[in-house]
Amino acid sequence: MERKNKQVFWEALIIAIFIFGSGLFFGYFIELNQVSNVISLYQETELNLLDTKIQDGIISLNEIDCELFFNESVNFANRIYEEAKLLEKYEDSSQLSQGALFQHKKYDLLRANLWINTIKLKERCDLDFITLVYFYDYRTSSLGLRSEQEVFSRKLLEVRNEKGDKVILIPIASNLNINSIEYLKSYYKMDTVPTILINEKDKITGINELNNLDNYVN
Amino acid sequence: MQGVAIIYFLYMFISLYFLIMILIIYFKNSDSINFIPKLTKAYSLAIIVPAYNEEKTIQETIHAIYRTDYKNLVQVIVVNDGSKDGTGKLARDLQKKYKTLVVLDKPNSGKANSINYALKFIKAELVGVIDADSYPHKEAFSKLVGYFDNSKVGAVTGACVPGNQNTFLEKLQAIEYKVIAFSRKLLEFIDAIYVTPGSMAIYRKKALEDIGGFNPKNITEDIEATWHILKNNWEVKMCFNAYVSTTVPNTIKPWFTQRRRWALGGLQCIQQYKKNIFRENMLGYFVVPFFTIGWFLGVVGIGVFLYLFIRKSISSFLLTQYSIEASVPLLTIENMMVTPGILNYFGILLFVLFLIFNIFVLSIMKDKFLGKQSFFNLLFYMTIYLLVYPFTLITAMWHYAKGKMVWR
Numbered sequence: 004m005e006r007k008n009k010q011v012f013w014e015a016l017i018i019a020i021f022i023f024g025s026g027l028f029f030g031y032f033i034e035l036n037q038v039s040n041v042i043s044l045y046q047e048t049e050l051n052l053l054d055t056k057i058q059d060g061i062i063s064l065n066e067i068d069c070e071l072f073f074n075e076s077v078n079f080a081n082r083i084y085e086e087a088k089l090l091e092k093y094e095d096s097s098q099l100s101q102g103a104l105f106q107h108k109k110y111d112l113l114r115a116n117l118w119i120n121t122i123k124l125k126e127r128c129d130l131d132f133i134t135l136v137y138f139y140d141y142r143t144s145s146l147g148l149r150s151e152q153e154v155f156s157r158k159l160l161e162v163r164n165e166k167g168d169k170v171i172l173i174p175i176a177s178n179l180n181i182n183s184i185e186y187l188k189s190y191y192k193m194d195t196v197p198t199i200l201i202n203e204k205d206k207i208t209g210i211n212e213l214n215n216l217d218n219y220v221n
Numbered sequence: 222m223q224g225v226a227i228i229y230f231l232y233m234f235i236s237l238y239f240l241i242m243i244l245i246i247y248f249k250n251s252d253s254i255n256f257i258p259k260l261t262k263a264y265s266l267a268i269i270v271p272a273y274n275e276e277k278t279i280q281e282t283i284h285a286i287y288r289t290d291y292k293n294l295v296q297v298i299v300v301n302d303g304s305k306d307g308t309g310k311l312a313r314d315l316q317k318k319y320k321t322l323v324v325l326d327k328p329n330s331g332k333a334n335s336i337n338y339a340l341k342f343i344k345a346e347l348v349g350v351i352d353a354d355s356y357p358h359k360e361a362f363s364k365l366v367g368y369f370d371n372s373k374v375g376a377v378t379g380a381c382v383p384g385n386q387n388t389f390l391e392k393l394q395a396i397e398y399k400v401i402a403f404s405r406k407l408l409e410f411i412d413a414i415y416v417t418p419g420s421m422a423i424y425r426k427k428a429l430e431d432i433g434g435f436n437p438k439n440i441t442e443d444i445e446a447t448w449h450i451l452k453n454n455w456e457v458k459m460c461f462n463a464y465v466s467t468t469v470p471n472t473i474k475p476w477f478t479q480r481r482r483w484a485l486g487g488l489q490c491i492q493q494y495k496k497n498i499f500r501e502n503m504l505g506y507f508v509v510p511f512f513t514i515g516w517f518l519g520v521v522g523i524g525v526f527l528y529l530f531i532r533k534s535i536s537s538f539l540l541t542q543y544s545i546e547a548s549v550p551l552l553t554i555e556n557m558m559v560t561p562g563i564l565n566y567f568g569i570l571l572f573v574l575f576l577i578f579n580i581f582v583l584s585i586m587k588d589k590f591l592g593k594q595s596f597f598n599l600l601f602y603m604t605i606y607l608l609v610y611p612f613t614l615i616t617a618m619w620h621y622a623k624g625k626m627v628w629r
Contacts, residue, residue, distance in 0.1 A: 011249070011411060012507075015242035022241070023234050026570065030563030146532060150539035157549040213547040 037093040038106065044086045045106060048113065051079055058120055069128030076121055077132075080171045083113050084163075087174070107141065108181060114173045115183055121171055122203060133170050133220055135159060136200040138193050141176035148196070151210060155197045158213055166220050226564060228525055232518060233567050239511075240574060246407045254406055254461055258367030266362060266423070267296035267345035271335035272353035276306040278468060283315050283322065285356035291363050297322050298339045299353075303329025308353070332419070333435035333442035340426075340434055348424050350443075354468040355420040356384060364463035365423050375428030375455025376447060378417040379463030380406075389598075390476060394469045396602045399586040400579060406461045412503040414457040415512065417450075419443045421465035428455045439493070441486020448494055451504040477613060484617035487512055516614060523611035576603060 058075070061067055087110040121134050137159055139152045156174075163172045177188055177196055187193075191200055199207040201219050247254075268286055272279050279299065286297055301309035301324060312324045327338055336350060347369060351357060361379055368377045380402040386395045408414050417424070422443065429435075432449040439445035447457055470476035491512055497505040498513070544551050579599055 009411075011242055011245045014245050015238055018241050018245075019234060019238040023237060026567055027563070030566060033566075034563065146536050147539055150536055150543055153540055154543040154547050154549055157544070158547055161549060210543045210546050213549075 034093070040089075040093075042106065044089070045109060048083055048086060048110075051082070051113075054079075056116070067127065069124070069130055072124055073128070073130050073132060076117065076124065077168070077171055080114075080117055080173060081163075081167070083110055083117070084172060084174070086110065087114075107176065108179050111176050111179060111181060111184060114175050115181070115187060117171075118173050118175070118187070121173075125202075131169065133166075134200075134202055135162070135170060135172050135220075136203075137172065137174040137197065138177040138188065138200065139174060139197045140178050143178075152197045154210060155199070155213065158216060159199070162216060162220055170220060225525055225528070228521060229564055230567070232522055232525075233571055235514060235518060236571060237574070240578060243404060243407055244578070246410050250407070250410045253410070257364050257460060257462055258370060260363060260367050261370055263293040264347045264366055264369055265293050265295045265345035266291060266347045266349060266366065267298065267343045268294065268349040268351055269336050269339040269343075270297065270299045270351050270353050271302055271332045271339075272299055272304060272308050272312070273302040273329065273332075273335075274304045274306045274308060275353035276304070276308045276311055278354040279308050280311050280315060282351060282353050282356055283312065283319065285358075286351060287319050287322075288359060289357055289362045290359050291366065294362070295321060295345050296343065298342060299324045300335040300339045301326045302331070302335045303327065331437055333437040333439070336442070337434040337437070340429065343426065346426055348426050348429060350419055350422050350424070351465070352419045352421075352467060355381075356466045357421050358464040358466070361421065361463040361465060362423070364460045368458040368460065369423075369425060371456065371458075373454075373456045374425065374458055375431075375450040375453075376417045376422055376424045377458045377460065378405075378414070378422045379460050379465055381418055381420045381465055381467055383469040384466035385468055385471060388471050390473065391469055391471055392598050393602050393606050394476075396579070396583065396599060397606070398469075400582050402461070403582045403586060406459050409457070409459045411507065412451075412456060413507040413511070414459055415447060415508045416441075416444045417447045417457060420467040421463075424450075425455075428453075431455070439486055439489050440482055441490070444483075444486050444490050445493070448490055448504055448508065451502065451508060452494070452497060454502060477609075477616075480610065480613040481617050481620065484614045485620055488516070488617055488621050491516065519611040519614045520618070523615065526608075572603070576600075579603065 054075075058072060061072075087107070090106055090110065118134070118136055121132075124130065125132075125134075137155065139155065140148060143149055143152070159172055159174070163170055175184060175187075177184065177193065191203065193200065193206075195208050197208070199216065201207065201216075205219065207213060207216055270279070270282060270286070275282075283297065283299065286294070297319065299312040299322070301312065303326075309324060309326055312322070316322050316324065323342065325339060325342070327335065340348065347366065349362065357379075365377045365379055368374050381398055382402070383391055383395045383398055385391050405414055405416075419442070424446075428450055429446075431453050432446060435442040436445045436449070450457060470479055491509060494504065494509050495513075498509050499505055541551060576599070579602075583599070
């Protein structure tokens with residue numbers, strides 16, 4: 004074999020490493036970019052978090068505009084719902100970076116905060132709205148559970164689209180080891196997923212019970 | 222990163238490496254691809270045609286051999302390997318026309334034994350082997366024999382093309398044969414031709430004696446013989462312009478059986494020559510590792526594919542069942558929206574690279590007696606056809622584990 008042909012093994016290796024490495028770098032960059040898109044969205048939402056904390060304080064005051072607070076809460080819930088959904092889409096395609104998981108925890112904290120505010124809002128105001136808190140497992144490997152959660156998500160989305168002005172939907176990942184969420188789970192005895200907690204009283208667990216959700220929201 | 226993703230990346234890197242290697246070899250040697258050595262000596266050449274139940278094609282094969290323009294074709298031996306049909310009689314019918322045609326009858330014992338049996342009757346310097354359903358083109362032998370001026374050359378083969386290209390399956394195989402012929406020629410430049418196929422190969426008799434003839438225990442005796450020749454430091458060459466037409470399977474079952482046999486024979490060869498890995502010459506440094514990696518890619522690739530496919534199927538089934546139970550839509554627009562990730566980008570990149578490579582190969586081969594191919598055929602070949610291939614490996618492994626080393 005000629006010398007020039009012996010070299011092909013090394014030349015091919017170097018070129019393959021270069022192309023492959025460039026691809027990995029490019030992919031990593033794309034994924035980081037996706038996460039940074041969510042981070043920038045989150046920064047705006049973080050302002051809303053501060054806002055909710057102030058709202059929390061305001062709710063304690065004597066005079067509040069219940070209608071206004073309710074509408075703000077619905078908008079806030081919708082907004083973080085959409086942003087978290089976008090984040091989950093990026094997470095599904097992500098292979099190289101773990102930044103999305105951290106962001107996911109932050110959104111769960113936001114949602115938990117929102118939930119607490121809605122509880123207080125109910126205590127203070129005579130408003131006719133329904134809180135649906137949806138507890139699910141984040142990135143579960145169980146096919147059965149994933150399918151079940153997907154059906155729950157579709158049903159909840161359907162409800163939100165139909166009754167958006169009366170329903171506040173708050174999905175919360177139950178397995179991210181966040182202390183406040185663990186406490187809420189324990190307080191409301193949320194020991195299985197997926198479960199929908201309706202107005203902090205009733206629970207819907209399992210596909211068989213999912214049809215009953217219409218009875219609560221109609 | 223998940224285990225599946227790591228396997229996927231590994232798979233892609235190895236595929237990319239071999240693709241780049243083939244392309245580098247091509248660009249370094251593109252001037253020499255069509256090289257045909259001059260005939261400086263009329264080596265005596267004998268042809269062996271092992272035949273088992275080949276009454277449909279045997280006469281045409283004999284005619285094709287005698288129609289070639291090589292001047293010193295001294296003998297053609299048809300070995301009737303216990304055929305149950307009229308193969309022997311039809312071959313003998315031509316003895317009046319061709320005085321150097323010899324027909325030997327023996328009980329059925331396989332192709333390798335048939336060739337070894339015929340070798341005892343041969344006194345020529347070069348021995349050709351032609352399958353009984355293959356037809357060498359007129360100048361094929363003349364183009365091959367010149368390589369033997371190099372005393373290190375032990376075997377030479379040509380480009381095998383499907384003689385039947387009418388049905389869809391035959392057309393797909395035509396693409397495959399073109400890619401194989403092109404790749405095989407390029408492997409010659411790194412002394413790594415891994416098979417001199419039974420459809421047409423010429424061996425230096427001394428080289429065959431050196432390896433003790435063909436191994437009857439291996440069901441792809443042509444692959445094993447080539448590896449043995451390489452192991453004994455002979456060189457193997459290929460003439461890109463010496464053609465032989467062969468009859469390819471036209472239905473799925475015989476196609477699958479043939480590919481399974483090739484895979485099984487390859488597995489036998491890996492087992493037999495595994496001690497040569499990374500030793501001595503290109504057999505150890507390239508051919509055996511190349512085959513082994515090919516097996517790994519095929520089996521792991523189909524394993525990952527099946528794993529993902531089954532998971533997706535179970536998931537879809539459960540989702541449908543639950544959706545019906547809960548009266549929610551079976552499919553939403555959101556579910557159809559997919560955010561591409563790095564695996565998708567890599568997959569698409571690799572597919573496009575291989576598509577370009579195949580188009581490139583077909584464009585090189587289109588003037589070489591091989592006809593044109595439609596783009597649809599090419600896409601089908603690259604997706605469905607090649608996807609079925611690893612299943613032949615799986616069944617070959619099963620046969621190997623069960624010890625079923627049978628031709629059919």
